[in-house]
Amino acid sequence: MIEVIKKGLESSIQDYPGRLGFCDQGxxxxxxxxxxxxxxxxxxxxxxxxxxGLECQxxxxxxxxxxxTVIAITGADMQAKLDDEAIPMWCNIQVKQGQTLxxxxxxxxxxxxxxxxxxxxxxxxxxxxxxxxxxxxxxGMEGHAIQDKQMLPVNAPSDKQTQLGQKxxxxxRDARPVFSSNKEWEIEVVRGxxxxxxxxxxHERFLAASWKLSAKSDRTGFRLDGPDWTFTPKAFDKALEHxxxxxxxxxxxxxxxxxNLAGQxxxxxxxxGPSMGGFINPYTVPTVGFWKLGQAKPGDTLHFKQVSVQExxxxxxxINTLCSEDSIL
Amino acid sequence: xxxxxxxxxxxxxxxxxxxxxxxxxxxxxxxxxxxxxxIKEEAIDGLIESAPCFASTLIHYDPDVIGFDELVPLLSxxxxxxxxxxxxxxxxxIFYFPTVYLDPWSxxxxxxYIEKINPDKQKDPELVTELNGLESPEHFARVHSATxxxxxxxxxxPGLPFMMPLDPRCAMTAPKYNPPRTxxxxxxxxxxxGSTAIYPDHLAGGYQIFGRIPVPIWDTQKRFPQFEDxxxxxxxxxxxxxxxxxxxxxxxxERQVKDGTYVYNLVEYQKFSVKSYxxxxxxxxxxxxx
Numbered sequence: 001m002i003e004v005i006k007k008g009l010e011s012s013i014q015d016y017p018g019r020l021g022f023c024d025q026g027x028x029x030x031x032x033x034x035x036x037x038x039x040x041x042x043x044x045x046x047x048x049x050x051x052x053g054l055e056c057q058x059x060x061x062x063x064x065x066x067x068x069t070v071i072a073i074t075g076a077d078m079q080a081k082l083d084d085e086a087i088p089m090w091c092n093i094q095v096k097q098g099q100t101l102x103x104x105x106x107x108x109x110x111x112x113x114x115x116x117x118x119x120x121x122x123x124x125x126x127x128x129x130x131x132x133x134x135x136x137x138x139x140g141m142e143g144h145a146i147q148d149k150q151m152l153p154v155n156a157p158s159d160k161q162t163q164l165g166q167k168x169x170x171x172x173r174d175a176r177p178v179f180s181s182n183k184e185w186e187i188e189v190v191r192g193x194x195x196x197x198x199x200x201x202x203h204e205r206f207l208a209a210s211w212k213l214s215a216k217s218d219r220t221g222f223r224l225d226g227p228d229w230t231f232t233p234k235a236f237d238k239a240l241e242h243x244x245x246x247x248x249x250x251x252x253x254x255x256x257x258x259x260n261l262a263g264q265x266x267x268x269x270x271x272x273g274p275s276m277g278g279f280i281n282p283y284t285v286p287t288v289g290f291w292k293l294g295q296a297k298p299g300d301t302l303h304f305k306q307v308s309v310q311e312x313x314x315x316x317x318x319i320n321t322l323c324s325e326d327s328i329l
Numbered sequence: 330x331x332x333x334x335x336x337x338x339x340x341x342x343x344x345x346x347x348x349x350x351x352x353x354x355x356x357x358x359x360x361x362x363x364x365x366x367x368i369k370e371e372a373i374d375g376l377i378e379s380a381p382c383f384a385s386t387l388i389h390y391d392p393d394v395i396g397f398d399e400l401v402p403l404l405s406x407x408x409x410x411x412x413x414x415x416x417x418x419x420x421x422x423i424f425y426f427p428t429v430y431l432d433p434w435s436x437x438x439x440x441x442y443i444e445k446i447n448p449d450k451q452k453d454p455e456l457v458t459e460l461n462g463l464e465s466p467e468h469f470a471r472v473h474s475a476t477x478x479x480x481x482x483x484x485x486x487p488g489l490p491f492m493m494p495l496d497p498r499c500a501m502t503a504p505k506y507n508p509p510r511t512x513x514x515x516x517x518x519x520x521x522x523g524s525t526a527i528y529p530d531h532l533a534g535g536y537q538i539f540g541r542i543p544v545p546i547w548d549t550q551k552r553f554p555q556f557e558d559x560x561x562x563x564x565x566x567x568x569x570x571x572x573x574x575x576x577x578x579x580x581x582x583e584r585q586v587k588d589g590t591y592v593y594n595l596v597e598y599q600k601f602s603v604k605s606y607x608x609x610x611x612x613x614x615x616x617x618x619x
Contacts, residue, residue: 023380023389024365025561026487136487136530137549193338193346240502241353241523244460248505250353251491251524253380253387253484255340262535263507276382276484276491278505278521278535284341287392312342313392320393 001066002117002152008061008103010219012132012145013121013152014038015052019129019139023275029256030131030139030271033219033294034112036177037075039323041116044072044092044169046161049323051120052130054146056113058297060103061146063115065095069157070118070165074176076110076295078103091170109179110295118165119155133272135220175327177291183300184210188289188307188315189259194249194280202230206283207304211266215298221260222268222293224302229264235280243278251278257285257293268293286312288319331357335408337401342392347404348385353493353523355603357384358481359414362565367407375400381565382482382491383524414603421601422567423477425594426527426542427574427582430470434514435538442510450506453537457520461501463618470539470573475499475619478525480567488529488547488561492569495606497615505535516542518571527569529561540571543583544591555593562593566601 016038018031032038032055039049047053054061060078073080073089080087081102087093095101103113123130123141132140141150157165195203205227214223235246242248247261254260258269258281268285270293283304285293296302307315331350338346349360361381368379368388375394380387390400431454443450451459454466463469476496483490494500505521510533513519517528519536526536529547545553546562555562563569585591 020389021378022487023378023387024483025559026484026489138487143549190339190341193340193344193348239352239523242351243502243522244504245507247507248522250351250383250385250522251482251484252348252382252385253344253346255344255346255387255389257341257343262505262509265508274485275380276387276482276489278524281340284339284344286342288342290341309339309342309397313396316342316392 002154003064003066004061004146004148004150004152005064005100006062007146007148008056009059010134010145011054011056011061012134013052013123013140014055014131015129016050018131018271019127019133022127023253026275027127027138028133028272028275030129030133032114033271034075034114034177034291036291036319036323037112038114040090040171040176040327041072041074041114042120043323043325043328044074044090044171045070045116045118046164047116047118047120051116052123053117053120054115056103056115058111059105060113062100062102064098064100066097067154067156068097069095069154070161071095071101072116073113074171075113076106077108078106078113090176091168092165094165106297109181109183111297112294117154118157118161122153122155135272170329172327172329175322177295179295180300183297184303185292185296185300186303186305187292188286188312189283189304190286190307190309190312191283193255193284195282197231197235197246197249197280198282199230199232205230207306211302211304213296213298213300213302217298219270219272221270221273222296224266224268226266229261247279249278249280251276254281255284257290259283259285286316288312288315291319335405337404339397340387343389345388345390345397345400345404346385347388347408350384353383355479355606356414358479358493359417359603360408360411361386361482363411363414364404364408367411371407373403380482380484382484383493417603419566419601421599422595422597423570423599424562424567425570425572426544427578428474428518428540428542428571429576429579430474430540430573431466432541432576434541435517438510438512438514438517438538446508446511454539457501457503457537457539460503466539472499472501472619473525473539474571474573478569480563480565480569482565483561483563485526486529486532488563489526490546490563490567490569492525493523494525495568497610498613498617498619503537506537509533509535513538514541516544518542541579542571543579543586544593545586552589553591553593568601
């Protein structure tokens with residue numbers, strides 16, 4: 001078991017790709033926001049890439065291990081220490097019973113740190129997944145982010161994992177996700193599904209602008225501050241059933257990563273976001289750009305780069321290839 | 330209208346939105362539901378889940394298994410093979426909910442929004458009354474509560490029903506909030522566009538709000554037998570009737586819910602015949618308001 005000494009700021013158990021198959025009842029996928037870093041952490045300790053690990057946001061937790069195991073830390077740099085000694089990221093670390101892991105504030109660029117433990121967390125799966133949907137009280141530890149004094153249930157590492165833990169393993173440099181060096185991020189987007197509601201000038205403005213990630217952003221959605229949108233006649237000449245504002249549409253399913261336009265404020269729909277609603281989605285962030293959102297901090301600047309569906313699907317395959325044992329040294 | 334050919338709209342690298350039309354009617358909803366059912370039946374490799382709504386179905390797929398270009402012709406064929414909805418006769422439960430219209434709780438929420446976010450916002454009941462050419466908020470409540478609502482889909486939040494009025498004499502519309510509200514009381518009833526919804530919990534929202542029910546429509550604790558199979562009360566094809574009640578009655582039922590003695594008021598013996606429904610809608614004068 002792992003004891004929570006200090007919970008940090010909304011640290012939650014997630015698995016990959018999360019809670020699938022229930023979007024028609026209104027459940028979001030949940031799961032890790034930067035799933036590239038998440039999957040590599042699991043692979044380092046000999047887990048399946050999908051196993052349940054811990055997502056730490058902005059300020060990480062302090063955890064005491066009550067058993068011997070192997071861990072790995074990836075993602076943002078929270079200046080991890082084991083007892084009082086600094087430990088490296090992107091590699092496996094042996095942990096002895098009684099040792100304490102402490103994570104601090106995410107330093108520099110990057111917002112989310114991932115902790116994998118050999119064997120994975122063993123919380124009760126909820127609708128097929130251990131992922132936490134914190135706002136709804138679903139999955140994870142009693143439905144929510146971890147709390148002080150909780151004992152987090154774990155699977156014991158297998159013999160193979162223990163053996164693997166005795167070897168030094170690290171992720172090759174060129175297989176790690178590359179974070180921004182200057183708080184500016186280039187995020188890939190695909191046009192659609194509702195791109196024909198925005199006029200040419202509106203599209204140009206969207207792709208040319210610098211968008212500031214607002215402080216009002218969390219696992220449900222990322223608000224963006226930037227220029228206003230302009231619309232095609234379709235947004236005005238429509239049945240009243242859509243609603244009268246230009247961004248109103250008859251309620252429809254929302255893709256994960258959709259750039260949702262409620263009035264004039266774009267909100268990127270994140271892992272715990274709404275599955276359906278009545279506003280247009282002119283663009284969607286595909287897998288290749290989505291992990292970067294998980295590492296962007298409020299105040300960072302986003303620039304959007306348009307790619308085709310086919311390009312996005314091929315770029316995703318590249319990330320999947322990197323999230324494998326072949327990336328381990 | 331219902332489009333002659335459905336539109337296949339990409340949503341990034343993992344989603345396709347299939348739009349069947351750009352209005353709200355039962356036929357479009359059946360196309361969306363029918364496609365979702367056909368996908369489940371066919372078990373196409375790489376299709377993860379689908380979310381049908383009023384006039385569209387969102388498909389979530391795994392592009393490592395099947396690409397956009399391969400998926401579109403497969404889905405297109407499934408849609409062509411969907412049978413007509415004309416002859417459908419469906420089991421359809423109906424739920425009766427005591428409802429306080431023009432209630433103090435949604436009013437407090439609207440006042441909070443006006444004070445903190447948008448001072449120009451007209452109060453929701455007055456806005457929908459005016460836009461739909463009715464005499465007063467009380468008249469609006471009378472019209473809104475005079476029909477059964479068809480649960481077209483669940484989404485936005487676990488268990489939230491997107492509903493349309495079955496009686497065309499009660500069809501009304503409303504704009505959505507700009508910007509959206511940051512909170513809405515649990516159980517609030519609202520309208521956006523031509524759709525009516527119930528907020529399952531204390532949530533952000535964009536619909537105009539004007540009523541509240543005391544009965545839970547989702548329950549992670551599964552305190553009532555209706556939640557045995559799912560923590561969401563509704564399934565598509567259910568119907569809802571809002572029964573106007575007083576605040577005293579609301580509070581009485583709220584207490585019953587709290588101590589676990591509440592009995593859900595639903596009937597399960599009825600079937601919904603699309604043919605009979607259509608024949609009936611054609612026989613009435615749609616311009617009448619109650």
